[in-house]
Amino acid sequence: MQKASRKVASPRVVCVQDFQPLARRRLPKAVFDYLDGGADGEVTLRENCRVFDDVTFRPRHAVAVAECEVRTRVLGFDVAFPALLAPVGYSRLMHPDGEAGAAGTAYMLSTISGHRVEDVKAASSGPVCFQLYVLGGRAAAEAVIERARVAGCAALVVTIDTPVAGLRERDYRNGMQALLSGSLWEKMPFLPHVLARPAWIARFWRDGGLSTLPNVIIPGQGPMDLVDVSAALARAAVTWHDLGWIRRLWPGPLVIKGVLTGDDARRAADAGATAVVVSNHGGRQLDGVPASLRVLPEVVAAV
Numbered sequence: 476m477q478k479a480s481r482k483v484a485s486p487r488v489v490c491v492q493d494f495q496p497l498a499r500r501r502l503p504k505a506v507f508d509y510l511d512g513g514a515d516g517e518v519t520l521r522e523n524c525r526v527f528d529d530v531t532f533r534p535r536h537a538v539a540v541a542e543c544e545v546r547t548r549v550l551g552f553d554v555a556f557p558a559l560l561a562p563v564g565y566s567r568l569m570h571p572d573g574e575a576g577a578a579g580t581a582y583m584l585s586t587i588s589g590h591r592v593e594d595v596k597a598a599s600s601g602p603v604c605f606q607l608y609v610l611g612g613r614a615a616a617e618a619v620i621e622r623a624r625v626a627g628c629a630a631l632v633v634t635i636d637t638p639v640a641g642l643r644e645r646d647y648r649n650g651m652q653a654l655l656s657g658s659l660w661e662k663m664p665f666l667p668h669v670l671a672r673p674a675w676i677a678r679f680w681r682d683g684g685l686s687t688l689p690n691v692i693i694p695g696q697g698p699m700d701l702v703d704v705s706a707a708l709a710r711a712a713v714t715w716h717d718l719g720w721i722r723r724l725w726p727g728p729l730v731i732k733g734v735l736t737g738d739d740a741r742r743a744a745d746a747g748a749t750a751v752v753v754s755n756h757g758g759r760q761l762d763g764v765p766a767s768l769r770v771l772p773e774v775v776a777a778v
């Protein structure tokens with residue numbers, strides 16, 4: 476076993492929750508809180524987790540289980556495990572391999588990726604879907620949709636719950652914007668938390684520092700800078716009207732991510748969606764919306 480994998484092997488990591496304290500120890504506070512936090516008072520984030528405790532299994536016992544098989548088929552592709560990995564922007568801040576870290580199961584690659592869609596596809600043994608934000612305008616979006624198609628992405632996932640970036644209070648408290656783009660003077664109050672993680676700093680600099688977004692190419696300008704993402708998201712809202720344009724560009728499976736009501740699920744189906752992701756963005760967008768698991772029965776009943 477390699478040194479890196481030993482560090483996350485049992486008994487240090489037995490379940491997914493065990494990664495949280497490891498990440499807290501390894502990442503600067505601003506990066507950890509970006510990953511771990513939600514919007515505003517984090518009511519929805521807490522509710523997402525709590526509701527899982529309310530839902531229990533209804534077991535049927537005394538049946539023969541000759542073979543356990545969790546392999547299934549989703550959107551026309553086979554997955555060895557019945558879960559798809561959700562898109563996570565800025566992953567390269569957490570680890571240089573970021574999105575190209577070979578998921579091994581189906582993976583949705585965020586537009587806010589630090590690695591090229593072609594490289595992520597090449598590094599991945601499972602299907603890769605491309606998650607779209609219309610960052611940088613329609614021409615930039617059309618170019619990345621075409622790149623995702625040529626790279627062999629299995630589906631296009633359009634996120635509709637991000638008309639603006641959610642108000643993540645932890646990011647403000649940690650001076651995220653100042654750390655990303657401020658002067659040394661503006662960064663100063665927040666630097667102690669970063670300097671407390673020298674191993675992360677060394678990896679970050681070896682990786683070339685703050686990367687641009689290699690999949691968001693602004694015509695005539697080149698790749699979008701990471702620091703411009705928040706402002707670009709505020710100009711990137713997707714409406715039902717835009718889905719007609721996207722549907723015409725993408726011939727394959729189209730997934731609408733961020734659906735929380737039966738009405739929106741039906742609208743997505745009418746707009747040509749192959750599937751919807753019932754999601755509140757992990758409580759990172761509009762705080763106060765219900766837990767995704769809570770609204771799942773309404774959406775299933777609607778479509």
Ligand SMILES: Cc1cc2nc3c(=O)[nH]c(=O)nc-3n(C[C@H](O)[C@H](O)[C@H](O)COP(=O)(O)O)c2cc1C
Nearest residue numbers: 509510561562563564585587606634754756757767
């Ligand atoms: C650090 C972080 C970054 C995220 N970035 C994106 C993103 O770029 N695009 C997106 O559609 N969702 C993004 N999400 C939301 C996740 O894809 C997912 O919706 C969330 O973790 C909750 O999971 P669920 O949708 O399965 O309930 C991000 C979530 C986290 C924690």
